[in-house]
Amino acid sequence: MNEIEKDRGPKFRRRAEARPDEVLDAALALFIEKGFAATRVEDIAKRAGLSKGAVYLYFPSKEAVLEALVRRAIVPIADSALQTLHDYEGDPRIVIGLVLNMLAARLSDPRILAMPKLIFREVLGFPELAQMYRREVIDRVIPAVEGLIRRGIDQGYLRQVDPSLTIRSIIGPLLLHVAMAELFGIMPEGGLHLDKLVDNHLSILFDGLSAPPSAKTWSAS
Amino acid sequence: MNEIEKDRGPKFRRRAEARPDEVLDAALALFIEKGFAATRVEDIAKRAGLSKGAVYLYFPSKEAVLEALVRRAIVPIADSALQTLHDYEGDPRIVIGLVLNMLAARLSDPRILAMPKLIFREVLGFPELAQMYRREVIDRVIPAVEGLIRRGIDQGYLRQVDPSLTIRSIIGPLLLHVAMAELFGIMPEGGLHLDKLVDNHLSILFDGLSAPPSAKTWSAS
DNA sequence: AGGTAATAACTGACCGGACGGTCATTTGCA
DNA sequence: TGCAAATGACCGTCCGGTCAGTTATTACCT
Incomplete structure (x- = not known):
């Protein structure tokens, strides 16, 4: 039944797939401000408008x-x-x-x-x-x-x-x-x-x- | 009686009062090797031949x-x-x-x-x-x-x-x-x-x- | 259109372990 | 015996990373 759906590539996205870049922008701002070690992943997430878990959807580690x-x-x-x-x-x-x-x-x-x-x-x-x-x-x-x-x-x-x-x-x-x-x-x-x-x-x-x-x-x- | 000895400054010490400098030497070696954040106070102590607590006798913080x-x-x-x-x-x-x-x-x-x-x-x-x-x-x-x-x-x-x-x-x-x-x-x-x-x-x-x-x-x- | 199932996108509570700093206790010297 | 010197178990906190569960979005069916 769903075989037809399968081949349609990326079907939808709650918000654009510009997400990784948004995360990078947020991280950059915080790294500049406080340095890498002092920046928590959760801060990055918050600033990018995501939750911490979502960051790990796009990047394997801090x-x-x-x-x-x-x-x-x-x-x-x-x-x-x-x-x-x-x-x-x-x-x-x-x-x-x-x-x-x-x-x-x-x-x-x-x-x-x-x-x-x-x-x-x-x-x-x-x-x-x-x-x-x-x-x-x-x-x-x-x-x-x-x-x-x-x-x-x-x-x-x-x-x-x-x-x-x-x-x-x-x-x-x-x-x-x-x-x-x-x-x-x-x-x-x-x-x-x-x-x-x-x-x-x-x-x-x-x-x-x-x-x-x-x-x-x-x-x- | 021991007054003569007394005014020699520090009276005794399980080991010399070169301690602070020994701690600094140990810390320097480790900071060079692994950086400040990655060096534990206990490592510094061990290398200087002390316990962690003793480090805090000479320095208020890392x-x-x-x-x-x-x-x-x-x-x-x-x-x-x-x-x-x-x-x-x-x-x-x-x-x-x-x-x-x-x-x-x-x-x-x-x-x-x-x-x-x-x-x-x-x-x-x-x-x-x-x-x-x-x-x-x-x-x-x-x-x-x-x-x-x-x-x-x-x-x-x-x-x-x-x-x-x-x-x-x-x-x-x-x-x-x-x-x-x-x-x-x-x-x-x-x-x-x-x-x-x-x-x-x-x-x-x-x-x-x-x-x-x-x-x-x-x-x- | 409305309903429903499928699933991508996302959440946040939780875990594990590391580590700076404290302090009651012990050790060694006079 | 008295006291400085030194100990190391312990505490509180912090944070990277996980994952079971939730929500939003779409495709399909009637």
Whole structure:
């Protein structure tokens, strides 16, 4: 009798099947506010307009919620960076500038800004998160950037530097800026001003902190 | 009669009154290994050769242990940095080099290396730790470094940069290097090689990543 | 249309075990 | 004997995860 019904795929749904995303949104807000450990699954459920049990209909564990959350936020960013890295051929400084400015733009969304904090806090106690982040982000981005720097040196755009270590000099300042703001509330007057940070950093990164030896050649504004 | 002994301070003790420090040592080892939340007070006690109750003879709470731990490790470092910052007058690049190399040397002790990770992990859920760290470190070091940079600019050693934002460019790479190693095990072959990182970073920080416009002036080895 | 059966979606009381902190009791030293 | 030092059983609480039961939605039948 019901054989006909069977093949009709998903038949109905009390509310949309956007549920998993709603749960992730709620969890993100609470994780940002109180951290992973201090957030109860029931709080997530309440905020998403569900009961605790329903959360476990969509995610096998609290940790799985965190992992899904992080993946949803960062994978698109990594993809975007990789895209830029691949697309351009010439002066690597241009690519570095593009990527850093892209990052700055993305980080102006508080949902994204909170990611470094979350990841830092939880990777130690949650190996699966660490593995996911390595696989999805680090292990894809690092080789690309190393290659970029290496090519930049070969083609005479950059000085002889250690490509691997130089990655730290490129993105470290961004991380520190976010960390200071997120963990201690230390930031420039009136906001993060990530664009200004990137400007200042790029000028140092490319041209150095030292004043030109004698003559005032050209001061970038 | 025993008055002579008495004024020697603590009269007796089933074992020495080095106890608090022993507890801190044990706690540090475990916090490094498993993190703060995952470490039970009883584990700390066992490792220090005490019972759980005895820990509460010396510290009012588990959190107090962490705070004491962090303070013991970082305050001497901050003091040392401040000292250097105060002592030298001329080229700020020399001071920056000294401080960064001092930091690199200190961080080669795993007990110190673990501090950034611990602090990052726990500040969110432990406001007192955040306040302590701000008071003891950040609020003392930042003004000193800003002053150094400002003077460096005024005296013609450095280009016009934003002193406050430039701090991120100076120490951010160090932090990222430590974070990558501690959180993901990503580091150069055979160790952190913090000295190499600092060398590479300082050359970029001072002279920039760009190759000299035309002539090969002087390449540092 | 109205009734009914089938079932997806959801609920919330409950369980189990972990763990920070307490305190009555014991131990060791003078 | 007196008392500081140290113990460890115990308590209260918290919370992730489960599951038997309930509700909402649809398909089908008359």
